[in-house]
Amino acid sequence: MNVLILGSGGREHAFAWKISQSPLLSNLFIAPGNPGTAEIGTNLPIQVTDFEAIKEAIKTHQIELLIVGPEEPLVKGVRDYLEADESLKNLGIVGPGKLGAQLEGSKDFSKNFMNKYQVPTAKSKTFVKDTIEEGLAYLAEQSFPIVLKADGLAAGKGVIIAQNLTEAQETLKEMLIDAKFGDASAKVVIEEFLQGIELSVFVLSDGDNYVLLPEAKDYKRIRENDEGLNTGGMGAVSPVSFANERFMEKVKQKVIEPTIKGLKAEGIPYQGFIFIGLMNHEGEPYVIEYNARMGDPETEVVLPRIESDFLSLLFASSKGKLNAQKIVLSEQYAVTTVVVAGGYPESYRKGDVISGFDKVQDAVLFHAGTKKEGDAIVTSGGRVMALTGISNTLEKAIQKSQKAANAIQYEGKHFRKDIGLDVLRYEKP
Numbered sequence: 001m002n003v004l005i006l007g008s009g010g011r012e013h014a015f016a017w018k019i020s021q022s023p024l025l026s027n028l029f030i031a032p033g034n035p036g037t038a039e040i041g042t043n044l045p046i047q048v049t050d051f052e053a054i055k056e057a058i059k060t061h062q063i064e065l066l067i068v069g070p071e072e073p074l075v076k077g078v079r080d081y082l083e084a085d086e087s088l089k090n091l092g093i094v095g096p097g098k099l100g101a102q103l104e105g106s107k108d109f110s111k112n113f114m115n116k117y118q119v120p121t122a123k124s125k126t127f128v129k130d131t132i133e134e135g136l137a138y139l140a141e142q143s144f145p146i147v148l149k150a151d152g153l154a155a156g157k158g159v160i161i162a163q164n165l166t167e168a169q170e171t172l173k174e175m176l177i178d179a180k181f182g183d184a185s186a187k188v189v190i191e192e193f194l195q196g197i198e199l200s201v202f203v204l205s206d207g208d209n210y211v212l213l214p215e216a217k218d219y220k221r222i223r224e225n226d227e228g229l230n231t232g233g234m235g236a237v238s239p240v241s242f243a244n245e246r247f248m249e250k251v252k253q254k255v256i257e258p259t260i261k262g263l264k265a266e267g268i269p270y271q272g273f274i275f276i277g278l279m280n281h282e283g284e285p286y287v288i289e290y291n292a293r294m295g296d297p298e299t300e301v302v303l304p305r306i307e308s309d310f311l312s313l314l315f316a317s318s319k320g321k322l323n324a325q326k327i328v329l330s331e332q333y334a335v336t337t338v339v340v341a342g343g344y345p346e347s348y349r350k351g352d353v354i355s356g357f358d359k360v361q362d363a364v365l366f367h368a369g370t371k372k373e374g375d376a377i378v379t380s381g382g383r384v385m386a387l388t389g390i391s392n393t394l395e396k397a398i399q400k401s402q403k404a405a406n407a408i409q410y411e412g413k414h415f416r417k418d419i420g421l422d423v424l425r426y427e428k429p
């Protein structure tokens, strides 16, 4: 099978790494890819939203399966665009069309969907510029903290947790009137704040059936103990001990099954990943958000724990044949630590030469924000690499990941030293 992966981060390197282990694979292409994916497949210099060039590449390289990594091409309709071409009718695509991607592309859509299909979620109300006065009055009746969410894609920055009424009202005005997040905040969802422990659950759906992938916990803040600014993700762990059988059964019955049925009832064919951000609030799962793709860096701990042929699962998802598949998971622990550029997540250093690759021995190294310059690999993005340690114990997986993060060298390197430690404490109270 010839496969094309869209994207260029750690997630896409992890996809390429996993798929390259499959006996079903003939040729692997990644657009645009990174220096890590170039070692396992062929990088194509095509941007993820250049649909015309993507279509050409699919024809030229006789691609049979397209895997869409990031959300932007999904929300912009890459599937719809390709499906409109009759000559590509046999192409399998992992990733929903424009409608299904609204689960991620519009918080208002996803809240309405959850309410309609009784998926547990925080109580909320949506406001626009014309109803701002009602929004301000609504806020005055709420308790705090409260959550304000820009409706559209805002590069992970569109969620603000306001601690008091003044902050909440100011934020609402900034979002609706000053267009703080551009068009993305033309609508704002105001949502009740839920206390609890967060967990990410990943589902691969074929529209009718689904398989549950390993769950993960991610670490969003730049510094230890979840302090400092929000980032794209500083690390992740899988499995997560508090996602025990009882809790996961509730997740299946109350969240996943109504979601799959709801999509079907809405006439939304959904072949691809559903990433469900959950809050474990007093032992009950509540959906914080849906994403229409895998998470990054969660993918870097989820995929190492899948023992079944991942390419076979992906192809079955794209063809509506997941019922014939079984997913086998490894009992091992996976921990990934992300090394980031100096200054990140604010303006950060670029072009620093990276060394120490040969010293990463007992971990899997995924490139994220790197590029090749002559013979050197240099930093080119905020999140530079993800280093995944795999072991029979969480403690050892953490050590392997940290050791690898220490071994990689470049000017300004930063990484969190506490990835997984909270889960370890939870295991051994």
Ligand code: AMP
Pocket (backbone or CB within 6 Å): 122, 147, 156, 159, 191, 192, 193, 194, 195, 198, 277, 288, 289
């Ligand atoms: P989102 O972009 O929807 O994932 O939100 C970003 C982060 O904000 C989440 O990972 C949570 O930590 C937090 N968050 C979002 N919604 C809520 C909520 N209703 N209650 C508490 N925290 C929330």
